Amino acid sequence: MNRLSWFNVVSLTLGFAFLYIPMVILVIFSFNESKLVTVWAGFSTKWYGEVIRNEAFLDAAWVTLRVAFFSATIATVLGTMAAYAMMRRGAFVGRTLFSGMIYAPLVMPEVITGLSLLLLFIAIGLDRGVLTIILAHTTFAMCYVSVVVSSRLVSFDNSLEEAALDLGCTRFQAFMSVTLPIIAPAVIAGWLLAFTLSLDDLVIASFTAGPSATTLPIKIFSSVRLGVSPEINALSTIIIGIVTVGVLVASVLSKRQIAQARRDEAMADQAEG
Amino acid sequence: MVNEAAFHPWDDPDATPLIRIEGVTKTFGDFTAIDDVSLSIYGQEFFALLGPSGCGKTTLMRMLAGFETPSAGRITIDGTDMAGVPPNKRAVNMMFQSYALFPHLSVWDNIAFGLKRDGLDRDLVGARVDEMLKLTQLGKLARRKPHQLSGGQRQRVALARAMAKGPKLLLLDEPLGALDKKLRQETQFELMDIQEKTGTTFVIVTHDQEEAMTVASRVAVMDQGRFMQVDTPDRIYEAPNSVYVADFIGDVNLVPARVRQLRDAVMLDWAEGKRFFAKPVGDLTVGQEVTLAIRPEKIAISREVPEEPNRVKGKILDIGYLGNLSTYHVELPEGPVIKCEVGNRSRLSRRDFSWDDEVWLSWSDTAGLVLSS
Amino acid sequence: MLRVFTAIPYVWLLVLFLVPFAIVAKISVSDYAISIPPYTPTLDFSEGWAGVNAFFAALDFENFTFLAEDELYWKAYLSSVQIAAIATFLTLSVGFPIAYGMARAPREWQPALLMLVILPFWTSFLIRVYAWIGILANEGFLNQFLMWLGVISEPLQILNTNWAVYIGIVYTYLPFMILPIYASLERMDPSLLEAAEDLGCSRTAAFWHVTWPLARPGVIAGCFLVFIPTVGEFVIPSLLGGSDTLMIGKVLWEEFFNNRDWPVASAVAIILLLILIIPIVLFQRHETKERERGA
Structure with a gap:
């Protein structure tokens, strides 16, 4: 399939332009002197200064990071356990319900998840705040983690675990010393996904956050409702920058690792010949 | 076989077998993988389970390792009933068909893995690993990771790892299946050498009749969960007891x-x-x-x-x-x-x-x- | 150990996923009250069985009758499904050529192209929607550009219409459409097309007889992945849509936060769920079938 027709070239060009031009415009206008977002009035970084001085943004960012860190971490533990249990256990009572509950949150509209969790917190008298957001985010993020980890476990060579058992490990030791280190990249990917999902989430956080805790998306949403502002552009640019750098670094690192592994294998095969 | 002349415990009525398989059946749902088989394997034997894929040979081996439990019948190793003994509590080690080398550990750590589980002293672990490296001629590769090894080297690491704990019984699941023909023939003789040197009882599962004939002291030809014939390689070839065996071998x-x-x-x-x-x-x-x-x-x-x-x-x-x-x-x-x-x-x-x-x-x-x- | 690994997430999901639904279901058959919490009845165990009986006696399907009678809700459900369906079709039309182009690109470019598709997915959803406000506004870049070209003389009203919602959905959900289609096209053996041409197909005929059937599982998966979440979408209609853009996610939000009518909001949620169960079950079946075929 290595012949690109003009049609392919055009659709790729237009497609990626469509994906990236809005972002580029957003970034460019974060450096605009004027308060008007759509009219260029000269280069300035003053909006970045505004963002950094805006305590409400900083507080919200701090809450968001804490929530994302804790919910991603708990979700990774629970999601990995769930994926492993589903993969290794045969039939057990309530298996269908269990797998249903793992997959359902992936397709559940956020408004419903948010509403139902809020009603639960009220019913049990739990004050809304950072804790309730963490609980809510953990619940839907663990499902994503479990999907990522399961897809790795599918290709996991079962005999590695059997070898560990054969050499004297208990099941738990085999999991900790063999399975976990090998599936670690998937677990880390799951954590990163859970972390970004939590950072991103507006709807569920809006339902489960109390007046004492506001996350960055909630803050951004309420100011965006009032219209565009260069300050939000600047804040968005910072977020886009961090994410882009993070994703690029991660992909370069993993690419290098793969390349190294290929070289090693090639050398090993040569040694034999 | 080098030691064939002297070594015939199966003909000696006073010899005590190391492994007794008595009336063992294994079913998976409707499917009968092993159908009421009995067999004795003696200490220091190199025993081959030979048959086409799906004949039950792997299931039988996995029952010896403890990964499957018999649906009926009894397996004893060295006089102990193995029912309910998990794989990690058996003096049996297995060399896996895929080798199952831990990709995140070096050759050295792979071999040391089982020894560390026993809570052995550091120096003892080191000494034993070095001994194994020497036995399998892997000394120079101790620091490498599995993906930096060739197929033949990986096979030797898997063998060293399984041998390290000095098991009473070593199970080998298609140990040479992944190697090309020439290397396979060389390795067959290496395996026999190591078996003889260490005196460990080997049970090998294979579908390759040439391999079974070359390495084994006795061969069990299996089909559809039953033994068709259990005998020495020369008897299997020269005196098959059925059309199936005659046709399967050679x-x-x-x-x-x-x-x-x-x-x-x-x-x-x-x-x-x-x-x-x-x-x-x-x-x-x-x-x-x-x-x-x-x-x-x-x-x-x-x-x-x-x-x-x-x-x-x-x-x-x-x-x-x-x-x-x-x-x-x-x-x-x-x-x-x-x-x-x-x-x-x-x-x-x-x-x-x-x-x-x-x-x-x-x-x-x-x-x-x-x-x- | 496997028991523990099952039990902990199981209990977590029971408490934080299943129980909340039971509560939503229960409140949807309760009555609105000006109190805290703003619904009645509440279960009172202090009165023993009488309390439990009184509790069940007070439940009714009034809220559902209300939803059925009020035109607003009917229209909101219908228009959500309609907007989601149109947006899914548009996303497919934009996404397929991109996925197709990616699959035909030289092998060594493909990881980079894939990266370019996935990258926006990691960036905040909210920011990606926000970016379009400045573009689609009356004085926004799109209107400026079109007027500069001379295509139009007066700014078009795009923001706060359904068109803006479509654009927003296509933009944010595009990766969900491209990735499964690309995955099924990428697996395709290029010699299949050569074989088809060798056997007398024209390029176009080869596309319809070979490429399209092989891409179909990816297309179906992509459509479900876009359609299902879009039906309940809230952010896009509330930021890009107008006052006449009716989407049920927005209605639920307003019912809850602005009117504080929790019983009606719960009833809205229950019906939304019932509507979505059909495509969700179809999607699950499709995925299971594909997995079995792959295995």
Whole structure:
């Protein structure tokens, strides 16, 4: 399939332009002197200064990071356990319900998840705040983690675990010393996904956050409702920058690792010949 | 086998077997993988379970390792009933078909893995790992990771790791399946060497009959969850007890026939007015339908009428030149096509026989076997 | 150990996923009250069985009758499904050529192209929607550009219409459409097309007889992945849509936060869920079938 027709070239060009031009415009206008977002009035970084001085943004960012860190971490533990249990256990009572509950949150509209969790917190008298957001985010993020980890476990060579058992490990030791280190990249990917999902989430956080805790998306949403502002552009640019750098670094690192592994294998095969 | 002359515990009624498999059955749902089998394996044996895929050999091995539990029957190792003993509590180690080397650990750490589980002293672990590295000639590769090794090296690491704990019984699941033919042959002899040096009991699972014949002191030929024959390699080849075994091991000509007379040799009718003579296996009755089995290399081919009582005339249908051997497919006027193999002792400038030549085939009356099942 | 690994996430999901639904279901058959919490009845165990009986006696399907009678809700459900369906079709039309182009690109470019598709997915959803406000506004870049070209003389009203919602959905959900289609096209053996041409197909015929059937599982998966979440979408209609853009996610939000009518909001949620169960079950079946075929 290595012949690109003009049609392919055009659709790729237009497609990626469509994906990236809005972002580029957003970034460019974060450096605009004027308060008007759509009219260029000269280069300035003053909006970045505004963002950094805006305590409400900083507080919200701090809450968001804490929530994302804790919910991603708990979700990774629970999601990995769930994926492993589903993969290794045969039939057990309530298996269908269990797998249903793992997959359902992936397709559940956020408004419903948010509403139902809020009603639960009220019913049990739990004050809304950072804790309730963490609980809510953990619940839907663990499902994503479990999907990522399961897809790795599918290709996991079962005999590695059997070898560990054969050499004297208990099941738990085999999991900790063999399975976990090998599936670690998937677990880390799951954590990163859970972390970004939590950072991103507006709807569920809006339902489960109390007046004492506001996350960055909630803050951004309420100011965006009032219209565009260069300050939000600047804040968005910072977020886009961090994410882009993070994703690029991660992909370069993993690419290098793969390349190294290929070289090693090639050398090993040569040694034999 | 090097030690064959002296080593025959299975013929000694006083010998105590290391492993006793008694009336073991294993079912998975409706499917019966192992069907009521019994077997004794003796200490220091190199025992091969041989059969096509799906015959139950791997299931039987996994029951010895403790990954499967028998649905019925009993397995004892060294006198201890293994029921309920998990794999990590058995003095049995396994070399996996995929080798199952831990990709995140170095060769050294892979070999040390089982020893560390036993809570052995650091120095003892080190000493034992070094010993294993030496035994398998892996010394220089100790710091490498599995993906930096060639197929043959990985195979040796897997062996070293499984041997490290000094198990009473080592299970090898298709240990050489992933290697190419030449390397496989070399490694077969290495395996036998190591087995002999350490005196460990080996049970190997394989579908490769040549491999089983080369390495094993005894071979169990399996089919559909049962043992067809358990015997030494030479007996399996020279005295198969059934058509299945004869056909599975090596090449064989099978001619359906009927018993005509029973004396020292059996007289068989195989076509209208045509007779063969052969040695019987088991009880036969006159008039019984049987199969005559003759190995191709036991048949001579000639232009002149041979002396042997078993002789037939036919036409050459096909010639296969294999370098060391030539195979001739000879069609008899009565219908059957007989394969015959001749060693090429001297370089051929031209072939003795050619397509469509009329030739005589002959064999002694001890060459053929009469099989009733 | 496997028991523990099952039990902990199981209990977590029971408490934080299943129980909340039971509560939503229960409140949807309760009555609105000006109190805290703003619904009645509440279960009172202090009165023993009488309390439990009284509790069940007070439940009714009034809220559902209300939803059925009020035109607003009917229309909101219908228009959510309609907007989601149109947006899914548009996303497919934009996404397929991109996925197709990616699959035909030289092998060594493909990881980079894939990266370019996935990258926006990691960036905040909210920011990606926000970026379009400045573009689609009356004085926004799109109108400026079109007027500069001379295509139009007066700014088009795009922001706060359904068109803006479509654009927003296509933009944010595009990766969900491209990735499964690309995955099924990428697996395709290029010699299949050569074989088809060799056997007498034209390029176009080869596309319809070979490429399209092989891409179909990816297309179906992509459509479900876009359609299902879009039906309940809230952010896009509330930021890009107008006052006449009716979407049920927005209605639920307003019912809850602005009117504080929890019983009606719960009833809205229950019906939304019932509507979505059909495509969700279809999607699950499709995925299971594909997995079995792959295995």
